[in-house]
Amino acid sequence: MMKRTIIAVAIILTFCNVTKAQTTYTKELENAAKEISQKLFSSGKTSVAVLDFENSNKQISELGSWLANVFTTQLENSSNNQFAVKNRTDIEKAIQQIKSESGSGAFDSKTIQRLGEISGSDVIVYGEITLMDNEITVNIRTKNISLNSTIGGVLISFTATDGMRTKYDNYIETKTSPSGNTSNSKTTASGEGSDRPSKNINCKTQMTGDYCFQNNTRFNITVRLVIYGGRGGVYSVLNECSLQPGQKQCFYNLESKSIDYIIVALKAGHQMNWSTSADYDYETKGSVYVETCKEKTFIIK
Missing domain, CATH: 2.60.40.1120 (Carboxypeptidase-like, regulatory domain)
Incomplete structure (x- = not known):
């Protein structure tokens, strides 16, 4: 009887920990979206493009793309119709066009300007993910495309689940950060993650x-x-x-x-x-x- 009780308690605690982690990351992203929205309201910008968040090694992982998707939804919900959030599929097409034109994935002031022209965006939102022990930290930043200057940013953190760890290790592609930092890592085939x-x-x-x-x-x-x-x-x-x-x-x-x-x-x-x-x-x-x-x-x- 005692053994069954211990097992039941362990299962309940595990479920509570997973639920807490899920609640934490969604709430953190929701709060971050609200804070970024306020910065956008103050800037007077009306069109925003959210890029895939990248790992600290400048590679795009499944986690980075997934969190960017969730953040995009939260940002749309926080916009109060005062700015438009661009469709991420359209943004990806614009990025691929820029890569085709330049022969590089580098994000400098010229390519950021070009991204704004193609997508019709005033601001880009990008982020960097760091996984340390059991905690994930996401540094979300915004950049004024016309001035190539930072509007502001938000730093959030939450508990990492096993699923998040797996997504963090599965790379989609390598690119250059909008902050100007480059990576020489190998790029995987378009549409495919690592083998x-x-x-x-x-x-x-x-x-x-x-x-x-x-x-x-x-x-x-x-x-x-x-x-x-x-x-x-x-x-x-x-x-x-x-x-x-x-x-x-x-x-x-x-x-x-x-x-x-x-x-x-x-x-x-x-x-x-x-x-x-x-x-x-x-x-x-x-x-x-x-x-x-x-x-x-x-x-x-």
Whole structure:
């Protein structure tokens, strides 16, 4: 009886700690968004672009992109319609255009100005994440694009969960910080995070690998792995999963080869109906390559 009581107490304490950590990070980001909003109100700026937050080594991790998404939502909720928060997908497209034009990912005064021109933004918000022991610290800063000067910033911290630690170690890409600091780290392929060993210990003889999809959007996403055959876009479904914002799911023991995918974002309050596009906001198709004995992650942004 005593043993059961101890186990029950341990489970309750664990649940409370996880809930507390989740509450803390959302509350901290909410308070930070309110404080940044006040600075934007005072500056008179009306259009804001939120960039992915970067790790202290200047790399973009899944955690950095995820926290930036959450912060974007909180900032929108705090705007009181006094400024507009740009769609992060559009900002990413603008950044990719700048990289294509300059041949570099460096953020200097000229590229910041260019980002403002393409996206129609007055201010950029960027952040740096530091993980120390069990605590995550995020330094969120704002920069006036026209003057290339800092408007202000907020420093927040919260308890790190195991999930946050994993996201912190999964890199999406390497870039140069808007603060002007550069990194010489290797950049991963567009849309993919860092490789990991696959789960199957017999992957080499069975020629299999794993592939994961990470939802870094604010939409509910459905992913289908498909095989096309015949005419008219007819396909058979290999596997399927649904992802909420910030969620990641993997398909294991896939045959090592190129696999086609279909990704759709559901409209709020709608159920998935593949026979009509009226139920989703957008659809994208493509292919990924499953490598033997590797686990790869596709970042949906």
